[in-house]
Amino acid sequence: MRRHIVHEGASQLTYEIREIVAVAHQLQALGVDITWENIGDPIEKGESVPGWIKEIIKDLVSSDYTYGYTDTQGAIETRDFLAEQVNIRGGCQITANDIAFFNGLGDAVAKVFGFLKREARVLGPSPAYSTHSSAEAAHSGYEHLTYKLNPDNNWIPDLEDIENKVKYNDSIAGILLINPDNPTGAVYSRELLEEIVAIAKKNKIFVVCDEIYAHIVYNGAETVHLSEVIGNIPGIALRGISKEFPWPGSRCGWIEVFNQDKYPEFKSYISSLINAKRLEVCSTSLPQYAIPRVIGDPRYIDHLTRRKKMFEKRANEAYEFFSKVKGVKVNRPQGAFYMSVLFEDGALNCSQKLEIKDPEVRKFVENKVQNVPPDKRFVYYMLGAAGVCVVPLTGFCCGMMGFRVTLLESDDQKRLWTWKTIAENIEKYLAS
Numbered sequence: 001m002r003r004h005i006v007h008e009g010a011s012q013l014t015y016e017i018r019e020i021v022a023v024a025h026q027l028q029a030l031g032v033d034i035t036w037e038n039i040g041d042p043i044e045k046g047e048s049v050p051g052w053i054k055e056i057i058k059d060l061v062s063s064d065y066t067y068g069y070t071d072t073q074g075a076i077e078t079r080d081f082l083a084e085q086v087n088i089r090g091g092c093q094i095t096a097n098d099i100a101f102f103n104g105l106g107d108a109v110a111k112v113f114g115f116l117k118r119e120a121r122v123l124g125p126s127p128a129y130s131t132h133s134s135a136e137a138a139h140s141g142y143e144h145l146t147y148k149l150n151p152d153n154n155w156i157p158d159l160e161d162i163e164n165k166v167k168y169n170d171s172i173a174g175i176l177l178i179n180p181d182n183p184t185g186a187v188y189s190r191e192l193l194e195e196i197v198a199i200a201k202k203n204k205i206f207v208v209c210d211e212i213y214a215h216i217v218y219n220g221a222e223t224v225h226l227s228e229v230i231g232n233i234p235g236i237a238l239r240g241i242s243k244e245f246p247w248p249g250s251r252c253g254w255i256e257v258f259n260q261d262k263y264p265e266f267k268s269y270i271s272s273l274i275n276a277k278r279l280e281v282c283s284t285s286l287p288q289y290a291i292p293r294v295i296g297d298p299r300y301i302d303h304l305t306r307r308k309k310m311f312e313k314r315a316n317e318a319y320e321f322f323s324k325v326k327g328v329k330v331n332r333p334q335g336a337f338y339m340s341v342l343f344e345d346g347a348l349n350c351s352q353k354l355e356i357k358d359p360e361v362r363k364f365v366e367n368k369v370q371n372v373p374p375d376k377r378f379v380y381y382m383l384g385a386a387g388v389c390v391v392p393l394t395g396f397c398c399g400m401m402g403f404r405v406t407l408l409e410s411d412d413q414k415r416l417w418t419w420k421t422i423a424e425n426i427e428k429y430l431a432s
Contacts, residue, residue: 023368023380024389030361032383035418037390037405040182040337042246046410050303053245056293057286066286072278074101074254074288081292082239082254091228092235092258100274101283104251105212105240106131112208112236112255113139115272116173122208123165124176125149125157127183127340127396132176132210144397145172151342151400154331155184159195166203174206175199177226180213180335183396183404185315187221187335193229206234206266212243212253213336215304218312221334230258234266241287243337244304245294252287311337314407314415321419327430333407340393341422342402348374352432354385354425375401382425388418 024034036044043049060066073079079096087093102108113122113135122136126146137144147165148158157177166172175196179188200207209226217223226237240253260267277283294300315333322330322339327347333339356362365384369377376392383389393402405422409415 020379020383020389020391020395024383027361027364027383027387030364031358032361032387034383035388035414035421037388037409037418040243040406040408041248042243042337042408043248045406045408047246047408049245049247050299052297052299053290053294053303056297057290060286060289060293066289068285070101070282070285070288072100072282073097073274074099074283075285078288078291081296082256085295086225086227086256089225089228091225092230094227094256094258098257098260099254100257100277101252101254101288102277103253103283104242105210105238105253107251107283108238108253108255109135111273111276112238115269115276119171120173121145121169121171122174122176123147123162123169123172124397125178125181127393127398127400129178129182129210130396132178133397136176145169146397149181149184149186151184151329151331151340154334155181155186155340156188156192157196159192159199162196163199166199166205172203172205174208176208176210178210179224179226180217180221182210182213182336183338183391183393184331184340185333185336185338186331187217188224190222190224190229193224193226197229197231197233197235201231201233206236208236208238210238212238212240214239215244216308216311216337217335218308219315219332219334227256227258232259232262234259234263241291241294247287250287251284252291311407315339317415318405318407318419321423325423325426327426328402337407338404339407340402340404342393342400343375343378347430348378348401350374350377352378352381352429354381354429354432356381356384373401375403378426378429379403381429382422386421386425388421388425390422 020038028034076096079099082099083094083096109131118140121140123145124132133144147162149155150158214223226235235258237256242248257270260270318339319330319332322341327344329342361384365380368380373394375394379390379392390403390405393400
């Protein structure tokens with residue numbers, strides 16, 4: 001072509017969580033039975049939406065108004081409801097004008113990073129959730145800037161690392177948090193969040209916090225929202241219903257914006273996000289109308305409590321299982337529905353392998369493991385040998401070797417079989 005048409009950041013758009021599916025499907029075609037442990041879809045793993053939530057949605061479907069457009073920022077009654085929920089907590093107070101809906105948080109993340117000035121960078125965690133790291137890197141055209149999550153301290157952010165990187169890199173305009181964290185299952189205390197906000201305040205930057213798992217916390221952890229600690233600095237919380245109802249297919253998420261009226265430049269930036277959404281008219285209507293009726297229902301608290309207990313049981317089950325496996329180390333998850341399994345230093349090398357009896361499958365895997373990180377090599381071999389699909393930790397913008405598993409499998413026997421199969425393959429692989 002006479003003009004170069006590829007965006008400078010196109011090569012940064014990687015999403016290992018989905019990309020490994022293509023590899024697994026190829027193995028499926030070769031006869032491998034796949035157990036999917038790669039993606040956070042509760043419905044796919046057997047969880048049912050409660051009947052009373054379905055009844056609310058059925059009633060909404062029968063109402064003509066749910067088939068029309070909403071305001072660009074979202075249905076006003078839903079935004080009023082959500083603003084009230086924020087204000088009841090205390091902390092930063094907002095109005096419906098500080099809330100905007102998107103077609104899932106993927107849409108919100110793309111716009112939050114995509115409409116920053118290219119030279120303005122957002123410092124994010126490592127391991128990083130791929131949607132954030134890829135979107136931030138793509139907007140800038142450079143690798144995502146990260147701070148360390150410490151596996152020897154329950155995956156808590158390294159505050160000294162954050163402070164130094166913010167202090168000595170004036171291109172950093174914001175700090176990204178994921179709380180509860182994906183892929184580690186860590187939950188951040190109020191004190192930690194306040195210290196990160198203090199760094200942001202000192203350096204005159206904003207804070208973005210992905211709170212999609214905010215109400216899935218357990219094992220003694222408590223939810224602390226960004227609105228409760230943000231004080232008077234600019235901030236954005238990312239929220240949604242995909243993990244909480246759960247309704248991932250709704251593609252319904254929103255941002256809550258804090259203190260935009262105090263910072264004209266920040267307000268202009270938020271306006272650019274709304275203007276971008278205006279070009280799309282609005283986000284999907286039906287799930288927006290469901291939010292006040294579902295979250296406002298007296299049964300919702302019991303729904304959240306039941307799911308917390310369910311994931312706490314599975315998190316502890318996974319921790320007890322993998323903490324006994326030689327060659328890896330794990331932390332007990334406190335939130336979301338993931339756990340990162342970290343290989344011990346020096347445990348992996350580029351000659352280890354698993355026995356794969358089918359020659360076609362073996363040849364496919366041997367071709368795939370050429371020039372890949374050691375943890376991805378293990379993941380591919382286990383996929384070919386046992387059909388269990390996990391995500392390598394290096395796929396989360398991370399130099400540490402390991403993989404992520406989910407806590408979503410609803411079939412107790414299959415879940416335990418999956419843990420056992422992974423553990424057996426770790427032992428065989430490390431001994432090879």
